Amino acid sequence: MTCTEIRRYLSDYLEGTLAPEQAQQVERHLQTCITCAQECRALEWVPLLLGQWSPPVPSEQIWAGIEARLRAGSAWQVAPTERTSRLPWRVFTRWLPAATLAAVAVSALIALFVWRAQPTYLPLNGSYSSYWQAHRQWARSGGTSELYPYVEAQ
Amino acid sequence: MQTMKARWLAWVMVWLVLSLSGCHRQTTLTHAPAIWKQAILSDANRTCQMEVQVQIPHSEQLPALLKVYRPHPDYTEIIEQGAESCLIGGREYRPATYLTESERIRWLPLERRCIVIPRLPGKSIEAYIQQLFERNVRLREVERAEWQGKQWTVVEAWVEGGYLRKRYWITTSSAPYVGRIQTYNPQGTLLCDEQRFRYQPLPISATPPAPPMPPSDWKIERPVQLGPFDPKLGFKLSRYQPPKGYERVEVLKRSCPCGGEHFAVGALYSNGLDSFTLFLLPAECPDAQRADRRLRLSEQPEGVVATIRLADGRALLLVGEIQPQYAAQMMSGE
Numbered sequence: 001m002t003c004t005e006i007r008r009y010l011s012d013y014l015e016g017t018l019a020p021e022q023a024q025q026v027e028r029h030l031q032t033c034i035t036c037a038q039e040c041r042a043l044e045w046v047p048l049l050l051g052q053w054s055p056p057v058p059s060e061q062i063w064a065g066i067e068a069r070l071r072a073g074s075a076w077q078v079a080p081t082e083r084t085s086r087l088p089w090r091v092f093t094r095w096l097p098a099a100t101l102a103a104v105a106v107s108a109l110i111a112l113f114v115w116r117a118q119p120t121y122l123p124l125n126g127s128y129s130s131y132w133q134a135h136r137q138w139a140r141s142g143g144t145s146e147l148y149p150y151v152e153a154q
Numbered sequence: 155m156q157t158m159k160a161r162w163l164a165w166v167m168v169w170l171v172l173s174l175s176g177c178h179r180q181t182t183l184t185h186a187p188a189i190w191k192q193a194i195l196s197d198a199n200r201t202c203q204m205e206v207q208v209q210i211p212h213s214e215q216l217p218a219l220l221k222v223y224r225p226h227p228d229y230t231e232i233i234e235q236g237a238e239s240c241l242i243g244g245r246e247y248r249p250a251t252y253l254t255e256s257e258r259i260r261w262l263p264l265e266r267r268c269i270v271i272p273r274l275p276g277k278s279i280e281a282y283i284q285q286l287f288e289r290n291v292r293l294r295e296v297e298r299a300e301w302q303g304k305q306w307t308v309v310e311a312w313v314e315g316g317y318l319r320k321r322y323w324i325t326t327s328s329a330p331y332v333g334r335i336q337t338y339n340p341q342g343t344l345l346c347d348e349q350r351f352r353y354q355p356l357p358i359s360a361t362p363p364a365p366p367m368p369p370s371d372w373k374i375e376r377p378v379q380l381g382p383f384d385p386k387l388g389f390k391l392s393r394y395q396p397p398k399g400y401e402r403v404e405v406l407k408r409s410c411p412c413g414g415e416h417f418a419v420g421a422l423y424s425n426g427l428d429s430f431t432l433f434l435l436p437a438e439c440p441d442a443q444r445a446d447r448r449l450r451l452s453e454q455p456e457g458v459v460a461t462i463r464l465a466d467g468r469a470l471l472l473v474g475e476i477q478p479q480y481a482a483q484m485m486s487g488e
Contacts, residue, residue: 121460121482124452126444128459128473134411135431135473138404138422 001025006036010043190293190309193330194322195284199227200331204353211344212455229362279422282403287426290314290399296321302351306333313399317428317457317475318345329355340477343455381407381417391421391434394470397480399425412441423474430457430474430481437467445469449485453478460485 001009006029012018013026030037206220221233296308306323323334333353337346388405396402400423410418411433419434435442445463452459457475462485464470472481 121449121451121478122446124450124459124461128441128452128471130413131411131431131433131459131471131473132456134420134433135422135429138420138431139424139429139474 001029003029003033003036006030006033007039010036010040014040014043189330190307190322190324191288191291193324193332194309194311195287197332198280201225201227201356201358202331202353203356205351207349207351209347209349211347225356225359226362227358279404282401283424283426283429285426286401286403286424290316290426298326299323301334304333311427313425313427315397315399315477315480316425317477320427339455339457341455345455379409379417381409383407388421391419391432394432394484396423396484397476400428400430400476401425403429410435410439412439414439428457428475430472430476432484433471433473435469435471439469441471442467442469445471449482451478451482 006026009018009022009026013023016023018026030040201224203221203223206222207217208220209217219235221235223231290313291311292314293309293311296310299306299308301323305326307326309322309324310319311322312319317340319338319340321334321336321338322332323336324330324332331353333350335346335348336344337348339345383406391402391405403422403424405419405421407417407419410416411420412418412435416436416438418436418439421432421434423430423432435445437443441461442463445461447463449460449462451461458472458478458481460470460472460478460481462470470485472485476484
């Protein structure tokens with residue numbers, strides 16, 4: 001059976017409703033196919049979770065709490081409008097162009113500094129994990145003591 | 155009088171420069187107990203059985219639990235419990251069970267177990283790396299700590315101009331051994347925390363046990379082929395000088411790690427603590443064709459990967475534990 005066929009049977013296999021012969025075929029395939037085995041592990045929780053799940057019933061206290069928070073929210077919305085109306089807008093608008101110019105100049109300086117500090121090489125694209133594995137496998141055969149190459153970070 | 159003053163001043167300056175440049179530290183390190191080095195160097199050969207927890211904090215990977223059984227220095231059986239995938243020595247996400255040049259691996263996805271039985275390691279390479287370790291590695295005591303109800307001396311090891319710093323937790327007992335290894339990169343990121351539990355020394359068996367034959371249903375996923383080595387290729391690589399402290403440990407013509415049918419030349423460099431590989435990819439390799447005439451380099455927590463395409467269509471690829479600026483210097487030899 002192909003992977004596609006196996007996946008079609010996975011739910012039935014997990015629920016134990018497959019014919020013994022078919023179940024054996026699925027099992028044999030799962031022993032050797034990592035992708036289907038992962039799929040199977042992802043699915044194996046579903047029947048268990050569905051069996052345990054029951055919809056939550058909201059209590060009376062929850063509604064009281066929501067109402068209280070709504071009231072507090074509407075009170076909070078009033079305060080900022082009062083505060084903002086007192087802002088010295090004229091002073092602010094007078095200095096706005098100068099402040100913008102200063103910010104642009106500082107940003108340009110920072111950008112120039114960062115650009116100059118860039119290394120001369122270009123960033124690498126693509127995955128080279130197979131080369132990492134090859135390197136680690138080789139380095140490991142040299143007798144270094146660490147075990148971390150055995151769990152390659154993905 | 156003036157010349158006398160000048161001479162004194164010169165001496166003071168020399169002393170200051172030497173102290174600040176680390177010579178003082180080196181003096182103290184040469185007196186580091188030989189017992190630490192012995193414990194670290196014999197770590198890979200100790201006959202023992204233990205459980206090991208390997209954590210890679212910078213990744214999202216869950217801790218790996220390994221059972222290690224080593225009845226002889228040349229034979230180790232490692233079983234990874236609860237393995238989500240087996241990425242050892244092969245391509246990622248490929249079905250399942252395969253052999254490689256250096257080890258037999260059996261990956262049982264449904265049982266979440268990964269069994270590794272390495273073959274004999276290259277003894278000459280191992281000895282060479284140990285020599286480099288003896289020569290280059292500096293040690294200093296960082297702290298004394300209590301862990302698992304025992305007293306440990308935490309010893310930091312590094313090589314000047316190298317990449318990794320490793321903290322070895324060594325018992326203060328009469329037969330010291332390493333119980334924990336923490337690996338850091340130059341930015342201070344903890345790359346790996348390897349903790350050993352239930353350590354039990356084993357009596358050395360007279361000969362290494364014969365590895366079990368693989369079951370008939372094992373699939374050989376990616377056998378590593380060795381090609382005839384042409385000395386000219388070694389010469390070609392020798393124009394790329396490694397940074398100070400690193401030396402070329404081995405050069406091989408082998409099947410290309412990209413997984414293609416062609417061969418690639420690979421050279422392993424080490425300074426005793428850090429290692430990297432320089433691959434010379436043939437022009438027909440898709441990764442060589444993808445490479446740029448300008449150096450491209452990516453810094454990863456574990457080290458660097460760098461590529462450059464040569465004028466004749468082949469490409470250089472460097473992978474491993476080396477500081478990016480040294481990798482760039484080395485590969486600009488073209």
